[in-house]
Amino acid sequence: MKIRFGIVGCGFLGNIVANAWKDGFLEDYELVGVTSRSQESRDKTAAETGCRSCRDLAELLSLEPEYIVEAASVEAVRDMACTVLEHGVSLVLLSIGAFADAAFYGQVRDAARRGCAKVHLANGAIGGFDVLQTITLMAQAGKLDETAGIETHTGARGFRNTPVWAEHLLTDTEKTTVFTGSAKEAIATFPRRVNVAVATSLATTGPDITQVTMHSVPGWTGDDHCITAEIDGVKATVDICSSTSAIAGWSAVALLRNLASPVCFY
Numbered sequence: 001m002k003i004r005f006g007i008v009g010c011g012f013l014g015n016i017v018a019n020a021w022k023d024g025f026l027e028d029y030e031l032v033g034v035t036s037r038s039q040e041s042r043d044k045t046a047a048e049t050g051c052r053s054c055r056d057l058a059e060l061l062s063l064e065p066e067y068i069v070e071a072a073s074v075e076a077v078r079d080m081a082c083t084v085l086e087h088g089v090s091l092v093l094l095s096i097g098a099f100a101d102a103a104f105y106g107q108v109r110d111a112a113r114r115g116c117a118k119v120h121l122a123n124g125a126i127g128g129f130d131v132l133q134t135i136t137l138m139a140q141a142g143k144l145d146e147t148a149g150i151e152t153h154t155g156a157r158g159f160r161n162t163p164v165w166a167e168h169l170l171t172d173t174e175k176t177t178v179f180t181g182s183a184k185e186a187i188a189t190f191p192r193r194v195n196v197a198v199a200t201s202l203a204t205t206g207p208d209i210t211q212v213t214m215h216s217v218p219g220w221t222g223d224d225h226c227i228t229a230e231i232d233g234v235k236a237t238v239d240i241c242s243s244t245s246a247i248a249g250w251s252a253v254a255l256l257r258n259l260a261s262p263v264c265f266y
């Protein structure tokens with residue numbers, strides 16, 4: 001019996017997951033349906049994969065998936081997470097920035113408990129949540145100070161349409177530091193770009209404390225995310241450099257494979 005799953009958000013990352021299923025990388029699963037904001041996007045993904053194009057979340061839930069992969073937006077997570085979980089359907093999330101809001105994070109955890117469902121935070125464009133959580137646990141157990149943060153280098157064009165944008169970023173000869181602050185401040189400044197920072201903070205010292213530094217690099221393509229967590233005696237550095245965000249879509253595929261596997265890495 002295959003595990004039934006659906007996808008919310010038929011954009012770049014949602015289609016990576018859908019196509020990975022079509023190409024046989026999720027052989028324990030059946031993709032039952034997809035939904036997206038526009039009919040055009042959802043019809044296209046559904047036609048390409050042979051699943052149902054769902055008008056809305058309610059139609060997707062009526063297909064009785066066990067998992068829904070979210071690859072839509074922070075707003076979509078806010079709108080749907082509690083409903084999905086209360087239906088007993090587990091969520092695989094990419095728009096983790098939604099959880100910078102501690103009250104919402106608490107509501108989602110309560111909904112998951114009520115529905116006997118789980119929220120799985122995909123590694124997204126980064127990784128190493130296992131070692132980050134372990135160090136944070138050691139800090140708590142040993143009453144140790146912990147320093148955790150994420151330093152991101154992004155091509156200058158990635159900052160277009162954000163509050164830090166300035167034309168000189170394109171022509172600068174050196175990198176420019178465009179943001180320093182907490183993960184909570186980062187998601188308020190870049191609502192669509194720092195899911196990685198919020199995810200790092202949730203695995204470590206929390207959105208109010210975890211430090212985020214962002215640099216604009218002229219003429220560069222992609223992102224380099226360097227995550228560190230340190231306590232007395234242990235330091236972890238996870239550095240991920242990628243030319244596109246495709247790794248985030250594939251991280252959801254890897255997560256689903258892990259969930260279905262008799263042997264789990266984490």
Ligand SMILES: NC(=O)C1=CN([C@@H]2O[C@H](COP(=O)(O)OP(=O)(O)OC[C@H]3O[C@@H](n4cnc5c(N)ncnc54)[C@H](OP(=O)(O)O)[C@@H]3O)[C@@H](O)[C@H]2O)C=CC1
Pocket residue numbers: 008009010011012013014035036037038039041042071072073074075076079094095096122123124125126192193195196199245248
């Ligand atoms: N955790 C991580 O490391 C990363 C997370 N992300 C996050 O993942 C999400 C998807 O990214 P990506 O695929 O690149 O983005 P895209 O813009 O390519 O795709 C998002 C898709 O979701 C649809 N959508 C948007 N809002 C809603 C909604 N409320 N309900 C249903 N569908 C909706 C869009 O609409 P339409 O139907 O109109 O096409 C679009 O097709 C984003 O939130 C992004 O910030 C991205 C990179 C890394």
Ligand SMILES: O=C([O-])CC(=O)C(=O)O
Pocket residue numbers: 125192193194195196197223244245248
């Ligand atoms: O793709 C990336 O490198 C990071 C990103 O967009 C996010 O965290 O939302």
